[in-house]
Amino acid sequence: MSDVTLTGNVPVPEVDHAGHGQHHPFLQHHFEDLGQQHEASTLGMWMFLSTEILFFGGVLCAYWIYRVMYPEAWAVGAAQQIWWLGAINTIVLIISSLTMALAVRNAQLGRRMATVYMLIATLFFGSIFLGVKGYEYAKHYEEGLFPGVAFHWNEVPALAPKVELFMTFYWTLTGLHALHMVIGAGLLLWFIKRAWSGHFGPEYYGPVEIMGLYWHFVDIVWIFLFPFLYLIHGAHHG
Amino acid sequence: MSSLTLNDARFVEPEGTRNYITHDYGALSWLLTKDHKRIAILYLLSITALFMLGGFFAVVMRIELLTPEGDLLTSDTYNKFFTLHGIVMIFFFLIPSIPAVLGNFLLPLMIGAKDLAFPKINLLSWYLYMISAVMGLYIIITGGVDTGWTFYTPFSTQFSNTHVFGVTFAAFIVGFSSILTGLNFLVTIHRMRAPGLTWFRLPLFVWAMYATSIVQLLATPVLAITLVMLMVERVLHVGIFDPALGGDPLLYQHMFWFYSHPAVYIMILPAMGVASEVVAAFTRKKIFGYSFVAYSSLAIAFLGFLVWAHHMFVAGISVYSAMIFSFLSYFVAVPSAIKVFNWTATLYRASVALMTPMLYILGFIGLFTIGGVTGLFLAAIGLDVHVTDTYFVVAHFHYIMVGGAVMAYMAGIHYWWPKITGRMYPEWWARLAALLIFAGFNLTFFPQFILGYLGMPRRYHAYAPEFQVLNVMSTAGASVLAIGYALPLVYLLWSLWYGRLAGPNPWGAVGLEWTTASPPPHDNFHETPVVTWDAYDYPAMMKARGETQNV
Numbered sequence: 001m002s003d004v005t006l007t008g009n010v011p012v013p014e015v016d017h018a019g020h021g022q023h024h025p026f027l028q029h030h031f032e033d034l035g036q037q038h039e040a041s042t043l044g045m046w047m048f049l050s051t052e053i054l055f056f057g058g059v060l061c062a063y064w065i066y067r068v069m070y071p072e073a074w075a076v077g078a079a080q081q082i083w084w085l086g087a088i089n090t091i092v093l094i095i096s097s098l099t100m101a102l103a104v105r106n107a108q109l110g111r112r113m114a115t116v117y118m119l120i121a122t123l124f125f126g127s128i129f130l131g132v133k134g135y136e137y138a139k140h141y142e143e144g145l146f147p148g149v150a151f152h153w154n155e156v157p158a159l160a161p162k163v164e165l166f167m168t169f170y171w172t173l174t175g176l177h178a179l180h181m182v183i184g185a186g187l188l189l190w191f192i193k194r195a196w197s198g199h200f201g202p203e204y205y206g207p208v209e210i211m212g213l214y215w216h217f218v219d220i221v222w223i224f225l226f227p228f229l230y231l232i233h234g235a236h237h238g
Numbered sequence: 239m240s241s242l243t244l245n246d247a248r249f250v251e252p253e254g255t256r257n258y259i260t261h262d263y264g265a266l267s268w269l270l271t272k273d274h275k276r277i278a279i280l281y282l283l284s285i286t287a288l289f290m291l292g293g294f295f296a297v298v299m300r301i302e303l304l305t306p307e308g309d310l311l312t313s314d315t316y317n318k319f320f321t322l323h324g325i326v327m328i329f330f331f332l333i334p335s336i337p338a339v340l341g342n343f344l345l346p347l348m349i350g351a352k353d354l355a356f357p358k359i360n361l362l363s364w365y366l367y368m369i370s371a372v373m374g375l376y377i378i379i380t381g382g383v384d385t386g387w388t389f390y391t392p393f394s395t396q397f398s399n400t401h402v403f404g405v406t407f408a409a410f411i412v413g414f415s416s417i418l419t420g421l422n423f424l425v426t427i428h429r430m431r432a433p434g435l436t437w438f439r440l441p442l443f444v445w446a447m448y449a450t451s452i453v454q455l456l457a458t459p460v461l462a463i464t465l466v467m468l469m470v471e472r473v474l475h476v477g478i479f480d481p482a483l484g485g486d487p488l489l490y491q492h493m494f495w496f497y498s499h500p501a502v503y504i505m506i507l508p509a510m511g512v513a514s515e516v517v518a519a520f521t522r523k524k525i526f527g528y529s530f531v532a533y534s535s536l537a538i539a540f541l542g543f544l545v546w547a548h549h550m551f552v553a554g555i556s557v558y559s560a561m562i563f564s565f566l567s568y569f570v571a572v573p574s575a576i577k578v579f580n581w582t583a584t585l586y587r588a589s590v591a592l593m594t595p596m597l598y599i600l601g602f603i604g605l606f607t608i609g610g611v612t613g614l615f616l617a618a619i620g621l622d623v624h625v626t627d628t629y630f631v632v633a634h635f636h637y638i639m640v641g642g643a644v645m646a647y648m649a650g651i652h653y654w655w656p657k658i659t660g661r662m663y664p665e666w667w668a669r670l671a672a673l674l675i676f677a678g679f680n681l682t683f684f685p686q687f688i689l690g691y692l693g694m695p696r697r698y699h700a701y702a703p704e705f706q707v708l709n710v711m712s713t714a715g716a717s718v719l720a721i722g723y724a725l726p727l728v729y730l731l732w733s734l735w736y737g738r739l740a741g742p743n744p745w746g747a748v749g750l751e752w753t754t755a756s757p758p759p760h761d762n763f764h765e766t767p768v769v770t771w772d773a774y775d776y777p778a779m780m781k782a783r784g785e786t787q788n789v
Binding site: 028029030032036039040041043044047048050051052054055056057058059061062065066069070147148149161162164165168172176 | 351352353354355356357359417421422424425426428429430455456457458459460462463464466467470473474475476477478483484485486489493496761766
């Protein structure tokens with residue numbers, strides 16, 4: 001039987017912490033060893049991300065269908081975005097993914113403070129992203145680009161209802177993405193505390209790695225949203 | 239080695255050993271438990287309550303339909319009743335039924351694990367279920383909802399003035415409960431199997447849960463995002479699905495059925511898993527074509543994703559699209575038929591012990607076959623145009639869901655009752671209930687095939703007088719069915735105190751769950767089992783015991 005006896009590539013030293021017998025303090029009792037626990041958690045996060053792909057995939061599918069139906073409205077809608085704010089946010093998020101990856105590496109190497117600093121940096125760049133996003137949201141609201149009763153945009157009257165549809169997708173997609181960022185930021189706070197307390201090290205860094213998987217996923221979603229929502233209008237609308 | 243492990247009638251727990259029920263005391267020890275067995279009990283109690291609620295709506299509707307006039311309920315109230323019946327039975331009973339109760343309880347036992355991979359997430363999924371159920375109850379008390387369980391737009395977003403937002407939000411939440419259960423099962427099956435328990439030694443129930451979990455994991459998020467868009471449209475009055483504002487109501491139907499057709503397999507695949515376990519145990523034979531039955535679960539899960547638009551033949555999709563979906567719908571019948579033929583082949587020339595679980599499963603095989611074959615009628619485009627939105631669809635659906643899924647759920651509850659509670663249920667009463675349910679079910683739903691074929695539309699509280707005789711038969715059957723469902727509530731409760739002590743393996747069945755005490759201890763097994771035998775190795779076990787099977 002391969003799977004359950006595998007320890008994978010995770011070294012599992014017999015750590016003897018006082019009061020915990022011969023078990024690692026973070027080994028849950030229903031697992032045989034830390035290797036099995038690590039593999040189970042990682043697989044669980046990958047599966048969760050597959051549900052996330054279908055979750056975002058559903059609304060992206062609807063976005064795509066209407067993009068094919070109303071290409072002009074979609075171009076005009078995208079032209080309402082300030083592309084360089086989206087570009088800045090893209091760069092900010094990619095940097096935050098780098099710091100997240102460095103946090104995982106430092107946790108693996110058992111460098112406690114380096115892990116803490118990298119997690120703080122990730123939180124910092126994530127917050128910049130949310131700040132820029134909030135500025136864009138406020139601006140759109142003032143311009144009457146929030147769908148529903150607040151929608152007053154009417155530069156091209158014939159296209160206005162379809163541009164409203166575009167903006168509905170804009171707010172839904174970026175809103176769901178921002179919600180994931182906020183959840184990620186909350187998790188980062190918790191992880192900063194755990195890393196500070198010295199919970200992670202060479203034999204137990206799985207949670208940081210899983211946090212990283214989540215963070216990178218949210219980053220990748222944005223990599224798709226940025227061109228879909230900011231860059232599809234072509235040169236003549238710019 | 240194998241004879242001792244398999245044939246463990248001599249296995250006795252030492253005096254005073256605690257099981258999962260006596261492991262800890264007090265309400266909090268249940269509400270904060272991380273033990274998969276206790277969470278299964280929490281689910282059992284919750285879904286039983288909601289089954290009774292859903293049944294109440296059904297009974298009132300059947301009483302209304304005794305007479306052609308709409309005299310008991312107004313048409314608006316009737317709309318709410320069939321909507322709530324559907325929502326409660328599908329989202330709050332059928333989808334969690336076998337996975338969250340029997341799957342939760344048995345999966346770790348069957349694979350020799352101490353618990354599911356993520357016990358806290360398991361508890362979280364029950365709380366999500368309960369939050370959603372409480373929201374649903376609040377909405378029922380404060381006015382209900384009348385869109386049908388499918389929430390079709392634009393009625394649900396533009397016209398209905400009932401609690402659409404609240405109910406869709408509740409369905410959104412209960413969806414995450416389902417996703418988390420599926421995720422937990424998949425990781426557990428991948429990573430927590432006992433040494434020696436290879437994939438093709440797994441019980442077929444585990445294979446069925448695996449296929450079910452894939453569907454839960456990949457289909458449910460699409461329902462969730464569809465409901466999010468519906469809520470956005472309803473709150474902001476934008477036109478994602480509203481043709482007046484540039485949207486497309488067909489898109490809603492596509493996205494809804496992308497989840498809700500696979501959801502039918504979330505409900506029926508676990509039932510098929512129970513059938514395999516029970517057939518093997520009461521024929522004392524290996525399941526004929528084990529690997530075909532295992533693979534057919536995966537095939538159903540896969541093909542189930544490709545057939546959703548057969549719900550939309552009359553909705554205005556292109557005829558070419560309809561033809562392709564019709565063909566694929568025929569295709570999905572193949573793996574289902576493989577299962578039925580393999581169970582039948584297992585039963586062939588076996589001496590079948592007609593205990594209660596086996597009675598239910600014999601009923602299941604027959605009723606599922608009728609439900610499946612009438613499903614093929616509906617997948618044929620021409621015939622579907624004739625019977626769309628008639629009682630024929632209602633009858634077909636209930637043959638699969640009640641005749642299939644609920645019958646198998648009852649079989650499973652009886653089969654594993656001694657393992658769950660340590661007590662035997664009273665066999666005579668249980669057989670009587672099984673027969674009443676089978677008879678009542680057929681009397682309720684078979685006339686509906688005829689009604690539908692004759693053209694009686696569903697979802698109306700009044701109907702043409704010539705349909706009355708068949709409707710009276712249907713309502714009479716529903717009364718028998720209600721008695722049949724009430725009996726187990728009584729005698730199963732009775733058995734908790736007065737039932738005969740079961741011992742670890744009352745059926746003489748093979749499978750790891752029968753090698754531990756009944757009820758099992760908190761950690762399931764005192765030491766991790768090592769598996770050296772195939773699933774359903776009844777021939778080896780009987781050889782070890784000196785029994786013979788008539789072949």
